[in-house]
Each structure stands twice: as structure tokens, then as C-alpha cells.
Amino acid sequence: MSKVFKPTESELEILSILWDKQTATVREVHEIVQKTKDVGYTTTLKLMQIMNEKGLVTRNVLSKTHIYTPTLQREIAQEQYVNKIIQTLFSGSTSQLVLQALGKHNPTTSDLDEIKNMINALQNK
Amino acid sequence: MSKVFKPTESELEILSILWDKQTATVREVHEIVQKTKDVGYTTTLKLMQIMNEKGLVTRNVLSKTHIYTPTLQREIAQEQYVNKIIQTLFSGSTSQLVLQALGKHNPTTSDLDEIKNMINALQNK
DNA sequence: GATTGAGTACGAATCCAATCGTAATATTAT
DNA sequence: ATAATATTACGATTGGATTCGTACTCAATC
Numbered sequence: 001m002s003k004v005f006k007p008t009e010s011e012l013e014i015l016s017i018l019w020d021k022q023t024a025t026v027r028e029v030h031e032i033v034q035k036t037k038d039v040g041y042t043t044t045l046k047l048m049q050i051m052n053e054k055g056l057v058t059r060n061v062l063s064k065t066h067i068y069t070p071t072l073q074r075e076i077a078q079e080q081y082v083n084k085i086i087q088t089l090f091s092g093s094t095s096q097l098v099l100q101a102l103g104k105h106n107p108t109t110s111d112l113d114e115i116k117n118m119i120n121a122l123q124n125k
Numbered sequence: 126m127s128k129v130f131k132p133t134e135s136e137l138e139i140l141s142i143l144w145d146k147q148t149a150t151v152r153e154v155h156e157i158v159q160k161t162k163d164v165g166y167t168t169t170l171k172l173m174q175i176m177n178e179k180g181l182v183t184r185n186v187l188s189k190t191h192i193y194t195p196t197l198q199r200e201i202a203q204e205q206y207v208n209k210i211i212q213t214l215f216s217g218s219t220s221q222l223v224l225q226a227l228g229k230h231n232p233t234t235s236d237l238d239e240i241k242n243m244i245n246a247l248q249n250k
Numbered sequence: 251g252a253t254t255g256a257g258t259a260c261g262a263a264t265c266c267a268a269t270c271g272t273a274a275t276a277t278t279a280t
Numbered sequence: 281a282t283a284a285t286a287t288t289a290c291g292a293t294t295g296g297a298t299t300c301g302t303a304c305t306c307a308a309t310c
Contacts, residue, residue, distance in 0.1 A: 088141040095236035111220035
């Protein structure tokens with residue numbers, strides 16, 4: 001049984017960057033982190049080292065500058081967090097979450113079409 | 126400008142209970158918390174006292190057993206967490222979140238109808 | 251009015267995330 | 281080779297969340 005995926009706040013931020021870039025060095029990650037937070041390079045480094053120990057990322061050590069890759073599929077994290085948010089914030093109602101998401105943000109027309117198709121597919125089975 | 130709403134993990138769990146019950150005593154909350162976590166009564170008490178200091182809840186002290194109420198609208202928390210999850214886990218795509226939610230869970234037919242209506246309303250403006 | 255029971259108040263301890271300074275190591279340029 | 285630069289390794293500190301033991305308070309019951 002796989003342990004529960006439970007990254008800290010900062011770890012999730014770094015994972016989010018790695019998921020977008022697929023692969024990155026500490027410096028690359030740090031440059032993005034810095035846009036939001038004012039922290040030192042070694043802080044980001046240390047975090048990523050810890051994430052490596054925890055198995056949240058793997059790293060290629062062949063070259064001097066290590067190259068990091070996220071271990072976990074983004075999809076797994078997505079599912080876990082969506083589940084949790086539905087439970088704690090929407091009393092277990094998926095549709096409430098969906099309505100909130102659609103209402104407060106501004107999905108494009110094609111987004112909406114895509115969602116309609118999804119719904120039709122779900123209803124026609 | 127209102128401060129950012131940022132309850133801790135445990136605080137969010139308690140808020141979630143209060144949102145469902147509207148109002149509750151420490152004991153009532155604790156009884157629910159205990160189903161999940163094995164913690165002492167005074168731990169829950171202390172947490173709720175701290176939440177009171179932070180302004181996350183208010184309490185009625187008229188009777189000996191205090192009665193707690195959440196300060197914050199659940200809706201505000203919902204919006205904040207949904208925003209965050211969209212950014213960190215769905216690269217900013219609302220529709221991706223919606224698709225994930227609809228796919229992995231099992232909304233009822235009437236849920237889906239409701240969502241379709243919502244979409245139509247959004248498209249017809 | 252003493253005792254018991256259920257509650258609150260509060261301090262202290264523990265744990266862990268986050269941060270950073272400094273040393274060690276490797277690479278590049280002079 | 282040496283100096284300068286970039287990177288990693290690591291230890292230590294800080295701060296906040298969490299936990300709980302114990303003391304205190306009040307009300308009901310004997």
C-alpha cells in the first residue's frame with residue numbers, strides 16, 4: 001500500500017514547477033520560486049534535497065548540477081487534493097465544487113463545450 | 126484589506142465541522158474529530174481557543190460550556206482553495222479541474238443537469 | 251458545605267517545516 | 281596551477297503547529 005502523498009506547502013510549490021517543466025535544476029526552480037517568495041538559493045536547494053530523501057523527486061547526479069524530476073504523477077496529486085477539498089469544503093458534493101469553479105472563474109467557450117461533451121458522455125452510458 | 130485566510134490543517138478540519146453544524150461546543154467537535162484522529166479533549170479545546178484568538182471563530186460564553194461559531198463564510202474558503210488548487214495542480218486551467226472532478230467522482234444525473242444549466246447560462250450572455 | 255463531574259485556562263514539551271550560514275567540492279577562466 | 285565561480289552538503293536555528301498535563305472554576309448532587 002502506497003503511503004499517503006502529503007507534501008508540505010513549499011514542496012507542493014516546487015512540485016508544481018517540476019510538473020510544468022518535467023525536469024529542472026535547483027537553479028531553474030529557484031529562479032521561479034523567487035518571483036513569489038524572497039528566499040535564498042540554499043533554502044530551495046535544501047528543500048529539494050529533502051524532497052529527494054522523501055522520494056518526492058529523483059535526481060540525476062551524473063553532471064555536477066543535479067537534474068530533478070518529480071516522482072509522482074501530477075494526476076495522483078490532483079485526485080487527492082480534489083477529494084480532500086470536496087470533503088472539507090463542499091460537504092462531499094462534487095457538483096458544488098464544479099459550480100463554484102465555473103462561477104468564479106472565466107472558462108472560455110471551448111472550455112465549456114469540452115465540459116458539456118464530458119457531461120453528455122457521462123449521461124449517455 | 127482583509128488578511129489572507131490561512132487556517133492550518135487541524136483548524137480547517139474543525140472549521141469544516143462547524144460549517145456543517147453551524148454551531149457547536151468543544152465536546153461536539155471533539156467527538157467528531159476523534160473518529161479520525163486519536164487526540165485528547167484538551168487538544169481540541171486548545172485548538173479552538175487559539176482559533177478564537179485568531180478570529181477564525183467566535184464563541185458565546187454566557188453558559189459555562191462555550192458555544193462556537195465559524196467567523197468565515199465557507200464560500201470564501203471555497204473560493205480561495207479552489208483558486209489555489211487550480212494554480213498549483215492544474216496549471217491555471219479551470220476546465221481541467223472540472224473534468225477531473227467529474228471524471229473521478231460520481232455525480233448524479235440531476236447534478237449533471239444542474240451543471241449543464243450553469244454552462245448554458247454562462248454561454249448565453 | 252463538601253464532593254464530584256464537566257468544563258475552561260494555561261504553561262510546557264515536542265515535533266517539524268523553513269531558513270540560512272558556512273564548509274566542502276567541482277568547474278571554468280586566467 | 282591558481283583564482284574565481286557555481287554547486288552541493290550539512291548543521292543549526294527559528295518559529296509555529298500540535299499535544300497534553302495540571303490547575304482552576306463552576307454547578308449539581310449528596
